[in-house]
Amino acid sequence: MTATQVETKQFQAETRKVLDIVINSLYTERDIFVRELVSNAADALEKFRHQSLIEKIEFDSHVPLEITINGDDKNHTLTISDTGIGMTREELETNLGTIAHSGSQHFFEQLAEAAKKDVNLIGQFGVGFYSVFMAAKNVRVQTRSWDGSEGWEWSSDGGGSYTIGPCPGLHRGTRIIIELKDDAHTYASKFTIERIIQQYSTFVPFPVIVEGKKVNTVQAIWSRSKSEITEEEYNEFYKFIGNAVDEPLYRFHFSADAPLSINALLYVPKENFEVLGMGRMQPGVNLYCQKVLIDQHSENILPEWLRFLKGAVDSEDLPLNISRQSLQDNALVIKLRKVLTKRVIKFFAEEAERDADKYRDFWKIFGIFIKEGMTSDFEHRADLAKLLRFESSASEPGVMISLDEYVDRMKEGQDKIYFINGPSRAAVEYGPYVEMFKKRGIEIFYTLDPIDDFVLNHLGEYNGKKLVSADRADLTLPESTEPSADTATDEQQVEPLSDAVATSLCRWMKEVLGERIQEVKASDRLVDSPAMIVNVDGFMTSSMERILKASGQTEAFGIGSKKDMEVNTSSNLIKRLAALRESDADFARDLVEQLYDNAMIQAGLLVDPMVMVRRNYRILERAADASSPTN
Numbered sequence: 207m208t209a210t211q212v213e214t215k216q217f218q219a220e221t222r223k224v225l226d227i228v229i230n231s232l233y234t235e236r237d238i239f240v241r242e243l244v245s246n247a248a249d250a251l252e253k254f255r256h257q258s259l260i261e262k263i264e265f266d267s268h269v270p271l272e273i274t275i276n277g278d279d280k281n282h283t284l285t286i287s288d289t290g291i292g293m294t295r296e297e298l299e300t301n302l303g304t305i306a307h308s309g310s311q312h313f314f315e316q317l318a319e320a321a322k323k324d325v326n327l328i329g330q331f332g333v334g335f336y337s338v339f340m341a342a343k344n345v346r347v348q349t350r351s352w353d354g355s356e357g358w359e360w361s362s363d364g365g366g367s368y369t370i371g372p373c374p375g376l377h378r379g380t381r382i383i384i385e386l387k388d389d390a391h392t393y394a395s396k397f398t399i400e401r402i403i404q405q406y407s408t409f410v411p412f413p414v415i416v417e418g419k420k421v422n423t424v425q426a427i428w429s430r431s432k433s434e435i436t437e438e439e440y441n442e443f444y445k446f447i448g449n450a451v452d453e454p455l456y457r458f459h460f461s462a463d464a465p466l467s468i469n470a471l472l473y474v475p476k477e478n479f480e481v482l483g484m485g486r487m488q489p490g491v492n493l494y495c496q497k498v499l500i501d502q503h504s505e506n507i508l509p510e511w512l513r514f515l516k517g518a519v520d521s522e523d524l525p526l527n528i529s530r531q532s533l534q535d536n537a538l539v540i541k542l543r544k545v546l547t548k549r550v551i552k553f554f555a556e557e558a559e560r561d562a563d564k565y566r567d568f569w570k571i572f573g574i575f576i577k578e579g580m581t582s583d584f585e586h587r588a589d590l591a592k593l594l595r596f597e598s599s600a601s602e603p604g605v606m607i608s609l610d611e612y613v614d615r616m617k618e619g620q621d622k623i624y625f626i627n628g629p630s631r632a633a634v635e636y637g638p639y640v641e642m643f644k645k646r647g648i649e650i651f652y653t654l655d656p657i658d659d660f661v662l663n664h665l666g667e668y669n670g671k672k673l674v675s676a677d678r679a680d681l682t683l684p685e686s687t688e689p690s691a692d693t694a695t696d697e698q699q700v701e702p703l704s705d706a707v708a709t710s711l712c713r714w715m716k717e718v719l720g721e722r723i724q725e726v727k728a729s730d731r732l733v734d735s736p737a738m739i740v741n742v743d744g745f746m747t748s749s750m751e752r753i754l755k756a757s758g759q760t761e762a763f764g765i766g767s768k769k770d771m772e773v774n775t776s777s778n779l780i781k782r783l784a785a786l787r788e789s790d791a792d793f794a795r796d797l798v799e800q801l802y803d804n805a806m807i808q809a810g811l812l813v814d815p816m817v818m819v820r821r822n823y824r825i826l827e828r829a830a831d832a833s834s835p836t837n
């Protein structure tokens with residue numbers, strides 16, 4: 207190449223930032239750059255193999271599909287070559303000059319954070335190629351596309367720019383020549399390279415030839431029989447396919463011949479990367495046909511809510527040359543997805559039976575995905591319901607139970623499943639909604655996750671039993687659980703307000719509260735608390751309303767659920783209020799307002815804090831006055 211034909215280009219700003227992070231913060235586990243480059247090479251080979259199945263390729267068709275790695279101890283260079291799909295000039299510039307991510311500030315912060323925490327997270331960010339600069343002073347990428355167009359060389363020292371120029375005489379594929387940093391000379395050694403390949407790249411489905419010797423054995427273990435596969439092989443395969451360093455939480459290897467031929471090897475990792483602040487996970491399961499990759503990180507083979515699974519699905523029934531676009535509507539793929547989803551759900555249900563504690567661990571990490579499935583996947587909702595777990599009034603704190611367990615111990619005459627949402631178990635247990643449940647010994651689920659009420663509302667009923675939130679105005683509890691008069695002790699037998707006084711008090715309270723409340727009425731559910739807010743109609747619970755309000759959606763939905771306030775006419779406070787109303791109406795009005803605000807807060811709904819605090823001080827002042835010794 208002549209100097210005049212070589213162009214110097216600046217990296218995209220985002221790429222520079224990534225390079226900066228990669229170069230400066232990832233010195234500890236540099237080995238992974240080899241894995242990244244080998245996996246890029248394998249991807250390129252896979253792409254070529256796929257292309258050659260779709261069309262007849264003349265150019266360099268005799269070149270075998272393989273990865274070659276050579277070190278030069280004297281010159282301290284490492285060269286990784288593949289005979290894959292190669293890159294055109296445009297592809298070279300786009301792929302190695304820019305970053306596929308939209309490059310938000312947030313992405314870089316997360317990347318920098320992850321790099322500090324655990325270098326292995328880097329792979330999840332798709333900065334694969336750039337990891338080479340952990341060990342490289344300078345990198346040259348020589349490449350020629352499968353289409354036979356001219357070859358090109360890209361070169362950079364990882365600073366702000368790279369050069370690009372023609373590179374004649376290449377075969378199809380890509381050669382990466384790495385000039386190693388002074389403290390990275392070990393990567394020119396055959397032993398180091400072999401060790402890394404064994405560790406990370408055993409399952410690369412193409413020969414990897416280090417210094418003339420093939421170091422990997424091709425194994426698509428999913429198509430082998432279970433009994434022939436060792437634990438070690440399973441785990442190694444997981445590390446390869448899941449880009450993981452640890453062992454999986456669950457493994458599911460399943461084969462079927464009818465209605466479709468399927469070999470699936472799926473894994474549940476130990477961590478939910480989405481909660482680690484790394485954004486939405488990409489699907490982790492690849493689709494193969496007779497071991498040829500058809501769809502990497504396939505969005506078609508499993509529903510979105512199963513994106514946390516890693517693994518491989520192979521079906522001989524699929525046409526080899528199916529295009530990515532047509533996978534989505536392909537009848538076979540749709541069928542495959544149905545069968546697989548059902549099997550995966552069944553697998554989780556069986557695991558929950560087999561080892562409930564382990565399943566609880568799974569639920570804590572991945573329950574959120576099952577919940578997502580409940581709200582988004584109508585077809586599997588009923589099956590998924592079996593997998594749900596919540597705490598309940600009858601469970602130990604922190605221990606979650608299934609709907610089946612709840613149903614099994616429902617009270618005689620009970621035909622509904624009750625739940626109540628709250629920010630924590632303690633908040634729910636001290637709140638007004640569970641008082642009568644406790645008193646009558648009726649179990650109630652605590653839905654402590656904001657999404658839970660949506661999940662249960664989508665479900666509607668389970669085994670023919672309606673799911674009902676305890677903050678509903680029309681809640682009825684089974685008659686059979688009504689406490690009989692003689693079970694109440696004397697001190698519990700507090701005289702309530704007379705009906706006439708109660709009715710008049712409620713009417714007046716309604717006047718004070720105006721439109722905010724549809725009705726104030728005497729409660730038959732409150733035991734200790736003086737008041738509570740209940741939802742009159744519709745399906746919306748207070749928790750759902752809170753979430754929709756927070757996201758500004760109540761307007762769009764036209765929802766502002768109508769509410770009643772129930773008051774406890776046996777409560778001392780309410781009885782005093784009835785008297786105070788006659789003697790000091792202004793102060794009594796303040797108390798009504800405060801009761802309302804307190805009840806709203808206990809329902810998890812918003813009140814005007816400024817107004818409330820001012821009022822609260824007025825009330826405190828009265829209380830201080832009343833108990834002051836000078837009075």
Ligand SMILES: Nc1ncnc2c1ncn2[C@@H]1O[C@H](COP(=O)(O)OP(=O)(O)OP(=O)(O)O)[C@@H](O)[C@H]1O
Binds near residue numbers: 242246302334
């Ligand atoms: N050996 C190669 N042959 C052909 N193309 C390559 C090769 N190496 C990299 N590329 C191209 O460069 C792109 C960027 O590579 P890079 O490793 O940065 O990201 P990625 O492979 O897309 O993501 P990740 O490594 O995280 O899976 C690849 O998507 C591919 O198109």
